Amino acid sequence: MDKLVIEGGVKLKGEVTISGAKNAVLPILAATLLTDDACIIKGVPDLRDTNTMIRILRSLGKSADLEKGIVSISTLKKTGYVADYKLVSTMRASFCVLGPLLGKLKKAKVSLPGGCVIGVRPVDLHLKGIKALGADINIESGYVIAKAQELKGNHIYLGGVYGSSVLATDNVMMAAVLANGKTVIESAACEPEVVDLAEFLVKMGAKIKGQGTPIIEIEGVKRLHGATHTIIPDRIEAGTMILAALITRGDILIKNVSYKHLGALIDRLEEAGAGLVKTDNSMHVRYKNELKAINVTTLPYPGFPTDMQAQMMSLMSVTPGISVITEKIYPDRFMHVAELNRMGAHIQREGPHAIVEGIKELSGAPVMASDLRASACLALAGLAAKGKTSISRIYHLERGYENIEEKLEKLGAKVWREKE
Numbered sequence: 001m002d003k004l005v006i007e008g009g010v011k012l013k014g015e016v017t018i019s020g021a022k023n024a025v026l027p028i029l030a031a032t033l034l035t036d037d038a039c040i041i042k043g044v045p046d047l048r049d050t051n052t053m054i055r056i057l058r059s060l061g062k063s064a065d066l067e068k069g070i071v072s073i074s075t076l077k078k079t080g081y082v083a084d085y086k087l088v089s090t091m092r093a094s095f096c097v098l099g100p101l102l103g104k105l106k107k108a109k110v111s112l113p114g115g116c117v118i119g120v121r122p123v124d125l126h127l128k129g130i131k132a133l134g135a136d137i138n139i140e141s142g143y144v145i146a147k148a149q150e151l152k153g154n155h156i157y158l159g160g161v162y163g164s165s166v167l168a169t170d171n172v173m174m175a176a177v178l179a180n181g182k183t184v185i186e187s188a189a190c191e192p193e194v195v196d197l198a199e200f201l202v203k204m205g206a207k208i209k210g211q212g213t214p215i216i217e218i219e220g221v222k223r224l225h226g227a228t229h230t231i232i233p234d235r236i237e238a239g240t241m242i243l244a245a246l247i248t249r250g251d252i253l254i255k256n257v258s259y260k261h262l263g264a265l266i267d268r269l270e271e272a273g274a275g276l277v278k279t280d281n282s283m284h285v286r287y288k289n290e291l292k293a294i295n296v297t298t299l300p301y302p303g304f305p306t307d308m309q310a311q312m313m314s315l316m317s318v319t320p321g322i323s324v325i326t327e328k329i330y331p332d333r334f335m336h337v338a339e340l341n342r343m344g345a346h347i348q349r350e351g352p353h354a355i356v357e358g359i360k361e362l363s364g365a366p367v368m369a370s371d372l373r374a375s376a377c378l379a380l381a382g383l384a385a386k387g388k389t390s391i392s393r394i395y396h397l398e399r400g401y402e403n404i405e406e407k408l409e410k411l412g413a414k415v416w417r418e419k420e
């Protein structure tokens with residue numbers, strides 16, 4: 001296994017182009033199971049997770065190849081309906097093949113996804129939604145086995161104790177597009193990645209309204225055809241790069257970013273005193289003055305994204321004042337606290353809150369990545385820290401950030417890879 005080593009203290013300067021959104025491309029690749037026609041997906045980031053989803057599509061009878069950001073998908077042989085444990089256990093997002101397999105084949109056998117360090121990650125809402133469409137569900141030796149004579153549209157309330165669910169909304173939407181009649185998903189997720197999936201489904205011939213709002217209406221159709229689609233920019237990678245500019249007191253032009261998808265983050269950063277110059281598809285972030293500590297609470301979109309919580313904690317750990325960071329989506333998503341404290345941060349966890357007392361400077365140290373966004377948080381901390389930081393288990397980082405070292409190096413960062 002490799003580790004990422006960063007010599008901190010360099011002000012990042014220059015331009016960076018954001019890749020396609022991981023959390024849009026995964027369900028969109030799964031959605032190609034809804035047709036036997038060829039599909040072309042553009043703007044696909046070359047990530048561990050996208051390659052896992054491509055392997056799952058191949059295991060289900062598709063031919064799928066990622067070449068220079070483009071995935072061409074066609075049907076090689078009769079689509080299988082079993083997504084096996086080996087692949088699903090490496091990436092829980094693979095669970096979003098359940099909806100399209102059920103929608104197209106009226107049967108699906110998908111391994112239950114494991115939990116992960118950020119939480120138990122239940123799938124009760126996914127199962128509630130597809131049951132409401134008429135599927136019989138059995139749980140057998142770690143698999144969900146779903147079958148339906150016919151899928152019938154229904155009115156489904158999909159809100160859980162933590163609010164809406166992104167992938168449950170995706171799964172139900174993908175099962176409903178070929179169901180008989182109308183489906184209304186109430187308390188649907190509004191994330192831009194859900195909207196991007198809906199846009200792709202509409203290009204395939206689906207009838208969907210209300211995507212991006214809590215009420216999505218789907219009129220079932222008989223079949224879907226192939227389509228070509230370009231993935232939206234990754235708002236979480238963009239947010240991470242914005243914080244990289246601020247935490248290193250640098251000056252970065254971020255290209256291929258839709259600031260409309262970053263409202264909550266921009267609001268918090270402007271409240272902290274950051275100056276962000278936005279155009280339609282770029283953002284110029286130049287550190288001008290010392291920021292002030294602000295409070296952050298994660299919420300479903302358009303609230304502050306939980307996937308930016310760890311990265312914001314890095315910035316707040318070197319911002320004067322007290323910042324209270326409250327995690328309302330995954331209350332245990334604080335594995336990065338102990339690692340930041342190893343770098344000299346003053347952070348105290350109190351249940352779903354982390355109390356961050358900003359210090360002058362972090363000090364480089366050997367730290368361990370525990371999940372994708374925690375590894376991004378540690379990379380940001382390493383960029384700002386005095387001395388050398390080595391982040392082990394960086395396969396977590398490779399799951400969601402395309403060519404991250406090259407991108408940081410181009411911005412002047414002293415970053416390299418070493419064998420564990």
Ligand code: EPZ
Nearest residue numbers: 023093121122123124125126160162165166167307329372
């Ligand atoms: C998506 O996961 C993202 N992953 C996550 O990003 C992101 O953190 C999450 O949405 C929240 O925004 C992908 O899109 C591939 P949820 P998802 O269902 O859909 C609870 C990253 O770093 N819940 O919206 O699995 C759940 O426990 C990853 O890129 C239920 O209770 O998340 C959580 O508390 C990490 N029952 C809340 O809902 C269910 O059936 C939101 O989870 C499903 C979820």
